Amino acid sequence: MASGESGERSAGGTPRVDLTDESVHWNVSRAETYGGYLDLDRLLNAQHPRSIEHDEMLFIVVHQASELWLKLCLHELKAAISAIRRDDLDPCFKMLSRVSHIQTQLLNVWDVLATMTPFEYSSFRNQLGPSSGFQSWQYRLLEFMLGNKHAEFVRVHRDDPEHMALLEQALGAPSLYDEALRLLSRRGFEIPSEYLDRDFSQPYVPSKQVTAAWLIVYHSTQAHWDLYELAEKLIDVDHNFQLWRFSHMKTVERIIGYKRGTGGTGGVSYLAKALELRFFPELWSLRTSI
Numbered sequence: 551m552a553s554g555e556s557g558e559r560s561a562g563g564t565p566r567v568d569l570t571d572e573s574v575h576w577n578v579s580r581a582e583t584y585g586g587y588l589d590l591d592r593l594l595n596a597q598h599p600r601s602i603e604h605d606e607m608l609f610i611v612v613h614q615a616s617e618l619w620l621k622l623c624l625h626e627l628k629a630a631i632s633a634i635r636r637d638d639l640d641p642c643f644k645m646l647s648r649v650s651h652i653q654t655q656l657l658n659v660w661d662v663l664a665t666m667t668p669f670e671y672s673s674f675r676n677q678l679g680p681s682s683g684f685q686s687w688q689y690r691l692l693e694f695m696l697g698n699k700h701a702e703f704v705r706v707h708r709d710d711p712e713h714m715a716l717l718e719q720a721l722g723a724p725s726l727y728d729e730a731l732r733l734l735s736r737r738g739f740e741i742p743s744e745y746l747d748r749d750f751s752q753p754y755v756p757s758k759q760v761t762a763a764w765l766i767v768y769h770s771t772q773a774h775w776d777l778y779e780l781a782e783k784l785i786d787v788d789h790n791f792q793l794w795r796f797s798h799m800k801t802v803e804r805i806i807g808y809k810r811g812t813g814g815t816g817g818v819s820y821l822a823k824a825l826e827l828r829f830f831p832e833l834w835s836l837r838t839s840i
């Protein structure tokens with residue numbers, strides 16, 4: 551029980567607090583409060599609907615909440631990549647599990663958003679102008695860190711030097727998967743040298759030798775349990791990412807049909823194409839061989 555609670559309950563079941571209890575922090579300065587610590591004044595004043603339409607608030611909050619979850623994903627992923635680099639897999643497993651759970655939160659937002667009908671969305675869609683999730687630099691950074699490298703996406707951010715620099719750095723750096731392959735190599739698996747030290751800004755091309763290495767891990771799990779566990783954590787993340795893409799596409803189809811996106815792509819046709827993406831292709835292809 552939290553200090554300061556008397557443990558008694560009023561008739562309505564609400565816990566009573568003893569108003570004379572001096573250990574309760576009654577006089578906290580604004581900066582030291584819950585709201586101060588969390589900077590809630592700024593956070594809760596960052597919603598600026600451009601129309602008078604009721605549903606625009608839903609649209610803004612769902613996007614902002616998703617961006618906050620993306621921020622945490624990036625934080626965890628950065629640490630997970632460093633952990634693999636220093637052969638410290640236990641903390642990496644914990645971080646990747648956390649990423650998977652965050653992805654579940656990201657998936658849940660579609661149910662909330664899908665309560666908005668096409669008519670409700672179209673009532674404020676014009677206010678969005680050319681803005682689109684397509685320009686989310688955090689999303690693109692996440693894709694780069696997971697291994698989906700496409701330099702042309704950086705161009706979208708050319709008027710934003712700070713985020714463009716972050717994206718360029720991640721584009722040229724080894725991804726989570728590149729680090730996993732380097733780990734396999736350090737453990738004595740035959741990974742072609744061109745996969746260990748390459749131009750990491752280029753898209754990843756699946757390799758038969760990499761599949762063969764992962765197959766050994768999957769066929770002798772007792773000998774390579776931690777690598778097997780790593781592979782399955784990667785599959786969790788990839789799987790959840792695909793679910794997110796699919797739910798995004800279906801929600802978009804439900805709300806705007808086959809109209810073009812505000813970002814200028816074909817809309818659903820663009821999102822459907824992205825469903826084919828796999829961050830860790832050999833971990834999927836090996837399943838057919840088992």
Ligand code: HEM
Pocket residue numbers: 612613616617659663671681682683684685686689798802805806810811812813814815816817818820821824
């Ligand atoms: C009514 C709700 C939504 C609609 C109609 C919508 C529509 C679209 C469309 C059509 C695209 C393709 C790019 C374009 O031409 O604009 C797109 C991309 C994207 N959207 Fe949404 N979206 C919605 C909600 C969301 C939410 C809640 C998020 C969460 C962050 C999000 C994140 C993204 C991202 C990251 C992309 C880029 C995907 C990629 O390049 O693979 N969208 N969206």
